[in-house]
Amino acid sequence: MTAFENKANNGATHLSGYQIMWMLVTFDLPVETKKQRKAATKFREFLLDIGFEMSQLSNYLRYCNGKEQFESYVRQIEQALPEWGDIYIFQFTDRQYENIVRFSDQARKKRRKNPKQLALF
Amino acid sequence: MDRIVDISTDGLYLSVYRGFLVISSEDGELGRIALDDIGGLIVHAHGVTWSNQVFVRLAERNVPVVLCAPNHAPVSVVWPLEGHHIQGARLRAQLAASKILQKRIWQKVIVAKIRLQGKVLHANGKEGGGFWTLARKVRSGDPDNIEAQAARRYWKQLFGPDFARDQDAGGVNALLNYGYTVLRAIVSRAVCAAGLHPTMGIFHSNRANTFALADDLMEIYRPLVDQLVLNLLAGGVDEVTPEAKHALTSIATFDLESGPGLSPLSVQVSRLVHSVVTSFETGKATLELPALPSPLELSSLGRLVEEDDAP
Numbered sequence: 001m002t003a004f005e006n007k008a009n010n011g012a013t014h015l016s017g018y019q020i021m022w023m024l025v026t027f028d029l030p031v032e033t034k035k036q037r038k039a040a041t042k043f044r045e046f047l048l049d050i051g052f053e054m055s056q057l058s059n060y061l062r063y064c065n066g067k068e069q070f071e072s073y074v075r076q077i078e079q080a081l082p083e084w085g086d087i088y089i090f091q092f093t094d095r096q097y098e099n100i101v102r103f104s105d106q107a108r109k110k111r112r113k114n115p116k117q118l119a120l121f
Numbered sequence: 122m123d124r125i126v127d128i129s130t131d132g133l134y135l136s137v138y139r140g141f142l143v144i145s146s147e148d149g150e151l152g153r154i155a156l157d158d159i160g161g162l163i164v165h166a167h168g169v170t171w172s173n174q175v176f177v178r179l180a181e182r183n184v185p186v187v188l189c190a191p192n193h194a195p196v197s198v199v200w201p202l203e204g205h206h207i208q209g210a211r212l213r214a215q216l217a218a219s220k221i222l223q224k225r226i227w228q229k230v231i232v233a234k235i236r237l238q239g240k241v242l243h244a245n246g247k248e249g250g251g252f253w254t255l256a257r258k259v260r261s262g263d264p265d266n267i268e269a270q271a272a273r274r275y276w277k278q279l280f281g282p283d284f285a286r287d288q289d290a291g292g293v294n295a296l297l298n299y300g301y302t303v304l305r306a307i308v309s310r311a312v313c314a315a316g317l318h319p320t321m322g323i324f325h326s327n328r329a330n331t332f333a334l335a336d337d338l339m340e341i342y343r344p345l346v347d348q349l350v351l352n353l354l355a356g357g358v359d360e361v362t363p364e365a366k367h368a369l370t371s372i373a374t375f376d377l378e379s380g381p382g383l384s385p386l387s388v389q390v391s392r393l394v395h396s397v398v399t400s401f402e403t404g405k406a407t408l409e410l411p412a413l414p415s416p417l418e419l420s421s422l423g424r425l426v427e428e429d430d431a432p
Contacts, residue, residue: 048139051155062155121128121144121151 020094021070025052025060025077029085039082046080063094123160123310123387125303125370128169136172142179156182160373160387161306165189185309193298193361194288195305198332201313211316214401223323224262225406226397230323230340231263232256233410235271237344244416245351247278263324268340279347295361296353300346300369301339305332307373307387308339311394317401338393341410342386345372349423368423375422377411 025047029040044060050073052060064070070091081087102109126142128135134145141153142162156178164186179186180201188197239252252271259267276284280293287294312319312335322333349372358365374385379392389411396409 045139048141051140051157053141053153053155121126121130121133 020063020065021067022061022063022092022094022097023070023073024055024090024092025062025087026090027058027085027087029058029082029087036084039084043080043082047077050076063097123307123373124154124158125306125373126154126159126162127366127370128162128164129166129366131166132168133166134170134172135175137174137178142175156184159184161303161310162186163189163195163302163306165191165193183310183314185306185313187302187306187309189302193295193302195302198305198309198319200309200319200332206316208316211398211401212318214398215317215321218323218401219404221261222400222404222406226400226408227324227337228259228261228263229406229408229410230337231259231268233341233408234343235259235267237341237413238271238275238347240413240416241344241348241351241419242275242278244348244419245279279351292359293350293354296350296359296365296369297346299361299366300349300372301343303370303372304339304342304346305335308342308390308394309335311387311391312338314391315394315398317394317398338390338397341393342372342390345375345386345414345419345422348419352420352423371423376418377414379409379411 027043029036029043031037031040044054047060048054050062052062055061062073064073074089077087077089126144128144130146132146133151136143136145137156138153140156142156142159143153144151159179159182162179162184165188176186176199180199183201186199187195188199189195235252235256239249239256242249242252251274255267255271258265272286276286284293286297288298309319309332317334319332319334322337324333324337346369349369353359353365353368358368373387376383376385377389379389381392384392392409396407400406400408
């Protein structure tokens with residue numbers, strides 16, 4: 001591979017050159033008492049505030065543009081942990097994200113699309 | 122990834138929900154984008170309504186909101202008052218910058234721009250050699266207005282003898298307007314995030330222009346937009362279509378080489394702005410400029426994947 005091919009400007013690899021990664025936060029928080037429910041809601045809302053989108057109940061997804069940003073989000077989450085419950089943080093590459101297989105009502109859904117540089121409305 | 126959000130459909134409503142900018146129409150929500158990921162918000166649709174929160178929350182993140190006329194030329198930028206934690210000190214350094222220093226910085230900006238113009242001409246098989254000589258002639262503060270001399274030759278060569286740069290015209294000019302708007306948003310954000318005041322330009326200050334510093338510094342990168350527009354024209358796109366917009370916003374991720382290595386334009390711009398801050402503070406004009414891209418890289422500008430990228 002030449003130096004040029006390595007570069008992200010090269011047509012199709014335009015964005016993947018930036019090592020976009022995805023992080024998935026899944027959690028299992030107890031909601032038995034009022035206090036626990038409140039803590040769980042607060043944590044969920046915190047994830048929304050820092051730009052995580054709910055992909056399913058208790059599954060929140062966000063892309064980040066590299067390892068550093070991933071670490072930064074992990075630290076932010078660590079600061080905001082609820083008092084009880086389990087939280088897992090997964091990370092996967094853009095490539096793996098593209099290959100997510102998704103079924104919905106017995107039908108296979110089209111694969112997810114990566115976010116684009118331009119959001120046009 | 123700094124995402125550029127472009128609002129060009131009429132009658133949309135923009136609001137904020139938790140960490141997201143929410144775009145809705147009468148039929149309900151169209152989409153949401155994490156506020157932290159937005160690099161610039163460009164609005165040129167009529168009848169768009171806002172919640173005040175949109176401006177407040179974007180300002181907190183130094184995201185410029187660019188309001189455009191129908192010709193894609195920006196008419197206003199909503200600018201945060203406070204962009205940096207030591208903004209006061211930086212502002213003072215900026216205000217205290219001597220005329221000599223400002224002229225030196227302007228000289229470097231213009232030299233870089235003219236060289237890149239030459240490079241773009243060369244990459245497109247035009248006579249660009251003279252631009253190196255022109256660049257050498259630029260003196261501190263560009264008193265001979267070499268910039269204008271270069272521009273006269275540049276436009277004619279690039280888009281033909283009949284071409285005139287016109288803010289209000291359509292076609293090529295509208296494409297250029299749109300590209301510059303994206304570039305202006307990127308540079309504006311960097312200027313603001315570095316705690317500098319956008320109105321206090323180094324050269325454009327003598328023009329009636331509120332965003333003088335951003336306009337000064339974006340000069341360096343303008344020829345990249347020109348090249349991108351050329352590539353679009355070569356691909357048969359001569360209007361500001363959604364496809365063209367996608368290509369034009371990709372300018373933010375165009376990789377450029379500089380001292381610390383290869384990084385996308387938006388990062389390069391931040392570096393440049395920081396070097397301007399350092400120049401103000403030390404009194405020495407040392408700008409961190411990107412290396413000139415090769416013809417091959419220039420011709421790849423804006424070439425995105427098709428099937429996936431259709432809006």
